[in-house]
Amino acid sequence: MKKTTLTVPSGTERxxxxxxxxxxxxxxxxxxxxxxxxxxxxxxEPSDGAVVIDWNPLSFASARAAxxxxxxxxxxxxxxxxxxxxxxxxxxxxxxxTPASIERAxxxxxxxxxxxxxxxxxxxxxxxxGTIALIVAQAERGPIGSMAAGALLGLAEGLALSxxxxxxxxxxxxxxxQADLLARQAVxxxxxxxxxxxxxxxxxxxxxxxxx
Numbered sequence: 489m490k491k492t493t494l495t496v497p498s499g500t501e502r503x504x505x506x507x508x509x510x511x512x513x514x515x516x517x518x519x520x521x522x523x524x525x526x527x528x529x530x531x532x533e534p535s536d537g538a539v540v541i542d543w544n545p546l547s548f549a550s551a552r553a554a555x556x557x558x559x560x561x562x563x564x565x566x567x568x569x570x571x572x573x574x575x576x577x578x579x580x581x582x583x584x585x586t587p588a589s590i591e592r593a594x595x596x597x598x599x600x601x602x603x604x605x606x607x608x609x610x611x612x613x614x615x616x617x618g619t620i621a622l623i624v625a626q627a628e629r630g631p632i633g634s635m636a637a638g639a640l641l642g643l644a645e646g647l648a649l650s651x652x653x654x655x656x657x658x659x660x661x662x663x664x665x666q667a668d669l670l671a672r673q674a675v676x677x678x679x680x681x682x683x684x685x686x687x688x689x690x691x692x693x694x695x696x697x698x699x700x
Contacts, residue, residue, distance in 0.1 A: 492516045493516070495517060497521065498540050500574070505670065506570065510671075513675050515568075520542075520558070548599075555604070556611070566612065569604075573601060575633045576633050578631070579630050581631070593633075617655055617656070618654075643659075646659070648688050649686050658678070660688060662691050673692065
């Protein structure tokens with residue numbers, strides 16, 4: 489039976505490459521498109537032929553609705569959630585930030601993605617199991633972008649350290665801009681148990697799949 493995979497964010501180079509590689513591996517793929525109520529969708533066009541579902545990371549209710557809608561779109565079963573998280577560079581200095589911009593970054597990149605993982609984990613657990621992978625891009629960022637990336641990496645490390653159960657968690661750091669190579673390694677990490685399952689994986693570099 490084919491595996492069903494939900495990935496985010498739609499329209500990005502990483503997700504396009506991953507969706508193509510996942511389909512080659514026999515998976516059926518749906519994508520989450522990051523949106524805000526009343527605003528146009530973010531990012532580029534989705535992958536060819538992909539089922540695309542809107543998700544607002546600033547809304548906890550949206551996370552639950554998106555997971556359920558994805559499960560329905562994928563034929564009533566969801567096996568995997570693969571997140572490619574890449575907070576913006578955010579070049580402004582800390583003194584130029586506003587309280588609202590700091591709060592928004594914390595809500596979107598920390599709380600929003602954590603809620604998506606939580607809802608998916610609950611649903612996968614209820615359905616008998618699955619895999620959740622959180623892959624955080626390594627990049628130079630300003631203070632708020634770095635704060636967001638740090639929160640995501642902390643979440644990824646915590647997921648990797650989670651006790652074994654019905655839901656398998658994969659935490660990884662994307663150390664390359666090579667989307668095609670990253671996609672191949674991400675699919676491999678879903679299909680093969682790592683040598684050190686309770687450590688953060690390094691993806692995107694040659695020979696770095698299962699190392700720290």
